[in-house]
Amino acid sequence: MIKVYSSPYIADCDQLRMSLSSAGISSDMRNEFGHPIGLAALGGAAGFAAPEVWVDDADRAEAMRIVQSFIQAISNRSQPAEHPDPDWICPRCNETVDATLDACWNCDTPRPPS
Numbered sequence: 001m002i003k004v005y006s007s008p009y010i011a012d013c014d015q016l017r018m019s020l021s022s023a024g025i026s027s028d029m030r031n032e033f034g035h036p037i038g039l040a041a042l043g044g045a046a047g048f049a050a051p052e053v054w055v056d057d058a059d060r061a062e063a064m065r066i067v068q069s070f071i072q073a074i075s076n077r078s079q080p081a082e083h084p085d086p087d088w089i090c091p092r093c094n095e096t097v098d099a100t101l102d103a104c105w106n107c108d109t110p111r112p113p114s
């Protein structure tokens with residue numbers, strides 16, 4: 001077995017495992033509860049251990065490909081949806097321009113740098 005992914009967010013690990021599973025790759029989750037028994041036994045110095053996703057060595061190449069696109073999807077997800085760009089005001093004609101436009105719909109002035 002080999003570790004292909006680790007995240008402090010167990011939901012991310014779960015989601016990744018679903019992607020792996022739909023590609024026919026079986027995976028294990030380790031440190032699911034954040035406190036591996038081994039560390040705790042070493043004298044209470046157990047810090048938080050991030051959950052990890054492990055796959056069979058034979059599945060590694062394919063799994064890494066899925067992990068890459070998964071990480072990509074996550075980084076896209078953490079962008080604007082909740083914080084959409086505000087509309088901007090055209091410096092030339094003072095029209096309010098939709099945030100998705102890079103130039104004023106009225107006079108074609110490019111969006112000023114923010």
Ligand SMILES: [Zn+2]
Nearest residue numbers: 090093104107
């Ligand atoms: Zn304008």
